[in-house]
Amino acid sequence: MKIKISDAVICKFTYVAAALGEEVFSFEDLKWFTEVERRKSLHFEKETLPLSLLGFVKAFTDRDLIVIRARMDETLTQLATLHEMAHLLLDHPPAPTQTYEEWVQGGRKHEELDIKRTHNNEDMCRENDAEALATLLYECISRQEASLPEVAKDIYGWKN
Numbered sequence: 001m002k003i004k005i006s007d008a009v010i011c012k013f014t015y016v017a018a019a020l021g022e023e024v025f026s027f028e029d030l031k032w033f034t035e036v037e038r039r040k041s042l043h044f045e046k047e048t049l050p051l052s053l054l055g056f057v058k059a060f061t062d063r064d065l066i067v068i069r070a071r072m073d074e075t076l077t078q079l080a081t082l083h084e085m086a087h088l089l090l091d092h093p094p095a096p097t098q099t100y101e102e103w104v105q106g107g108r109k110h111e112e113l114d115i116k117r118t119h120n121n122e123d124m125c126r127e128n129d130a131e132a133l134a135t136l137l138y139e140c141i142s143r144q145e146a147s148l149p150e151v152a153k154d155i156y157g158w159k160n
């Protein structure tokens with residue numbers, strides 16, 4: 001199965017890779033870069049989530065938050081986290097209207113779940129872009145024997 005990769009994703013990935021020193025970087029580097037780009041601290045939490053959801057991301061006025069399903073193994077947790085970080089790097093979350101504390105006080109409502117279930121075209125494009133960017137980032141973090149050009153060949157639409 002090939003992932004379709006858009007110009008927005010190629011552009012963002014090239015930018016991230018250049019800023020972080022080309023083709024290999026750590027998860028910590030990427031977290032730091034995301035915080036600098038978003039001008040906000042990035043926090044991670046784990047929570048029991050509906051089965052259809054591995055994680056979600058939410059922007060607040062005072063921080064970004066990635067919530068990942070609790071009790072998943074390390075690899076799945078990292079993949080889900082990278083997918084949500086890709087949403088942040090691609091600037092997908094709606095502009096925040098509340099602080100993290102206000103959200104907690106209001107009962108931590110997940111309107112993101114409803115967005116996922118509606119599956120309109122814009123959501124599909126965003127999900128595809130986040131998945132493609134996360135895949136490329138994961139390859140940089142977990143680099144083993146495959147080189148980036150080899151990986152890119154497997155991703156539909158990559159033109160170099």
Ligand SMILES: [Zn+2]
Pocket residue numbers: 083087126127130
């Ligand atoms: Zn997503």
